[in-house]
Structure formats: structure tokens, C-alpha cells
Amino acid sequence: MHESSSHVIFGLNPFWVSLVLFAATYIAIVTERLNRAIIALIGAVLMIMSGVISQQAALRNGVDFNTLGLLTGMMVIVAITRKCGVFQYVAVWSAKKVNADPWGILVMLALVTAVFSAFLDNVTTVLLVAPVTLLITEELKVDPYPYLFSEIFASNIGGTATLIGDPPNIMIGSATGLTFNDFVWHLTPVVTVILLATLVPIYFLWGRKLSATPEARARVMRFNEHEAITDPRLLKQSLAVLALVIFGFIFAHPLHLEPATIAMAGAAALLLLDNFAHDAERQSEQVHKTFGEVEWVSIFFFLGLFIVVYGIETAGVLLWLANRVVELTGGNLELTAQSILWVSAIASSIVDNIPFVATMIPLIGSMAPVYGGLQHIEPLWWSLALGACLGGNGTLIGASANLIVAGMADRAGYPIRFLPFLLMAFPLMLLSIGISSAYLYLRYFM
């Protein structure tokens, strides 16, 4: 537990040094005075410089390169795919499928957002769907608020459904070896129920009052979705690569491949297809631009955070915490699962779910011996995934996608305020956690 204690600065106890550094990092992230990537990197560097962990151990055992590779690979794929206009195409197509009926459009755009979010990063999804939503609602002359609200919910709910939908799932999958299919098998059914259940109160709150004139609906029906496709060749290439990547995730286990390898292979293939026809100068320009669209702040945030959390893990803090949790729940797996679900949801609605999940993963892992080994604690991972991902819907600051939509709506002249959002969103988030709680009980403990 204290393997590195002899190297810790001034001979201090690594348990306390790591705990102080971890707490300071967390507080700094929550206060949001500094960019979160800067904080995480400083925390990581101090964890190494103070001697709690060595650089070699931090990079070899602490940093989850599978998560980083998967995130980066998918970001590159999306950066190239979005250029062809396929996301606008799907949004317009779905609006026309329901004859531009305002409630029908809300449902369709929520479903489209959820499906996209299940396979792509949530922020990217809302960045692609929300502007088209604003365009459609403006043509319909209806208030965009219910649409944007539903899309925020749909992006966080949809992201919960798969291994690659939301960073917490990517981290859980990578740390535990749970596959894409495991996530689909255990989470997609309940996520589908939650999405449909969420639309019911939205209908009674806003949906039944939505209406548009025949002229306004005719304007939307005049949209030609085929003209949204700006590059048909790139569209075919992107869809083919995306299909292969999803195929790769599904068959990752028999293929003996990790998700990061599959995502990076997809990214490399699409970069090749997008560039091979151009001269060197144009290639350089395009590749530079594509890499520029990777969210390096998030990647470096993850990198630093993994090292900080590895510091408290190595120093024995997480094992100590895990024992306290087990004591509190009396070693009852069901109670532990339900506690993780609700605590994760409340915590994730207030603070960033990434540092929370990064801390919880080794903490839950430390509980395994009490429950008879890793194979017996699988429900705890699903509790964590459901709580951390769905909890993001509780407040406007609960998830990055929420803030992105709010910022965009504000710039377009339709502000989404913190308190009105909270009053509607928090009870709806609790509804989704209530459904998850019932699901955990029925599926794993009954």
C-alpha cells in the first residue's frame, strides 16, 4: 500500500500527501476559476514531483490510453464526417417525416439526438443537431426551448446506452474490460425506456400546446434534405468507415481488439480517404484542420486526472474509502449498487462526472474482494454508468452538452436560465434514476 513512501517529499505520509493533492485538484475543478486541463495537469505533476508515484508508474499504470485513444479516434472520425452534411440531412429528413408537425418534430429530433449520442460524443451531437433545431423552430415560429430541453435530455440519455456514448462509459469499459455488447445488453433496454418515459412529461408540459400554422409547416416541408449533403463521396466514405467501426466494436472481443485500436483504425482510414486525392500542401492543411478539431482540452484533462486518481489509489486512499463504503452498506451488494446509483446521479448533476467516475472506478474495483471477486460486482458498474451519465441532466451545469446548448441558445436570442431549467430538469432526472433503480432491482437482485 505504501510502496513509494520512502520517496515522498520530506518523508511525509503518501496517504495524506495524495489525499491533499487530490482534494485540492477536485476543489479547483469545481470552482472553475482555472481551465480544467490546467488544473488536472498541475495535480498530476505535483503527484509525481511529491514522490507519491513515479512518472514511469503514472504513465504505464495510471493513464488509461485506451480511453484517450478511443476519444481521440472518434473525435477525428466526427470532425471529418460532419463536413459532408449528413447530420443536417438526418435532422431535416426526420422533421419532414412527421409532416413538420411541431410535437412530431420534437420527438423525432430527440430520438435522432439520442441515437447520434449513443455512437458519438454528446457535445458533438448537440453541436450538430441544435443549430438545425433553431432553424426549424424559427421557420415554424414556435418556442425552441422545449426542443432544446428535450435534446439536452436525449443526448445525455442516449449517451448512456453504449460503451462509446459518454466518457464515463468509455472509462468504465476500458478499466473493467466490459465490451460494447455488454453495454448494449445491460444498458440500452433501460435507456430506451427512460427516453420514452421522459417524453411523456415533456408532452404534458409543452408538447400538447405546440402548434404551427399551415404556412409555417409548408416552409419546413420546402427544405430539401438532399441539398444538405455537400460532399456525396465523403458521405459514402464516412458512413462506410463508421459502419466498420461499429462492427469492430461489436466484434472486438472475438477479434482480440481494444476499442482504442478500432477507433484509431477508423480515424486513420477516414483521414486517408479524405486526403489521398489531394496534393501534399492541401493534405497538410486538411489534416492540420482535422486534428485542430480534436478537443485537446478534454484529452489533457483526462490525462492529468488519471494520474491524480492513480496517486490516491497507489497510496491506499481508495482502498480505505472502499472499506468505509462496504461498512456503511453492511456488505450488501444491492444496497451498494443503489447507493452508487443515487450518489453518482446527485454528484454528477452538480460536478463534472469525469473526475467523479475516474475516482469511483478504482474505488469500486477495491470492493471486489468483499463481494467474492470482480465477476460478482458487475451490477455496480451499471449503477455507476447510469448514475453518472443520467445525473448530468439534473442541472444546466451537469454536463458539457447542457452548457453548449445553453450557450448556443443564448447567442441565438433564446436564453436558457439556470433556475427554470433546474425546476424542470431535476425532477425529470430523478424520474430517470427511479426507473434505473427499479431496473437494477428487477434485473440483478430480484
Add this chain to the structure above:
Amino acid sequence: MTCQTIMLSNPITILESAGLADAIDLLFRHRIKSLPVVNANGLYQGLFGIHTLVRELLPRAATLDGDARIGDLAFVHDTLESFKERLTGRLAEPVIQFADTTLRPLVPEMSLVETLLHLHRYHHNLPVVDPQTGRLLGFVTYWSVLARLADRTA
């Protein structure tokens, strides 16, 4: 030589409280691209012009920039009536609501090369403002620059 030497000293301006319709009328009547917006004391408040008017004609979602840029709008088939509709009902609103208030005005002592660089970068006619008082002193336009180059009156 400074920015002061090439600016128009008595540009056409509009009061911040004037209506959008009056502002459009001034643009048409004088065939100009933009107008400095001032308050009753002659202090500079913002810039209104063809570029801000075009922004109002577009769907709001289309004017989002950065990551939220919607990209190509080829699939939208708005008619001239739709554009007119967007302005109807807003013509009486004060022009300041439509003005660009983020553009940094030039200062009279700015060097000539820097002034031209600003014209080149922002593609706007640019107001010249006294940094101490905020009073509008003049207006640098493409025509005022050309006029000085050709020794003619703008």
C-alpha cells in the same frame, strides 16, 4: 501621417434612438454601406450597416459562429417574402439594437498603415473615436482612402 488625415470629418450619423426604418432610409438615400450610431451627446455607440442588416435577414441559427456554425444552407428555400417577414414589425425598433457594438473604433493617432490593416481585416468602414471622451471624430471609409490617394474629395 495618421488615421486622422484620411478620415471623413463630418460623416453621416444616426441617433441611437432612431428607428431601423430611418437607418435603412439613410443607407439608401446616400448609397452608403454603414453609419456610425451616436447618442444625443455625439458619443459613439456602435456601427450599423448593410452587414448588420443582412444578418437580420438570415435565420438566427444561420448567424451562429464557431463550433455551432450550421454550415451550408442550400437545403433552405426561403422566399423574398420570408426575408421581408423577418424585418416586418422590427422597423420601428431603435437602430442601436441592430448595431455592431463589439467593433473596436480607431483612434485619431493610429498610423496610416495600421488603419489600412484594420480596413483590410474587418472589411468595414471604421469609426474614429476620441479615446478619452468617446466622441465620434470621423469615419474611415474605402472611399475616403481612395480619395486621398487620388487627391480627390470623397
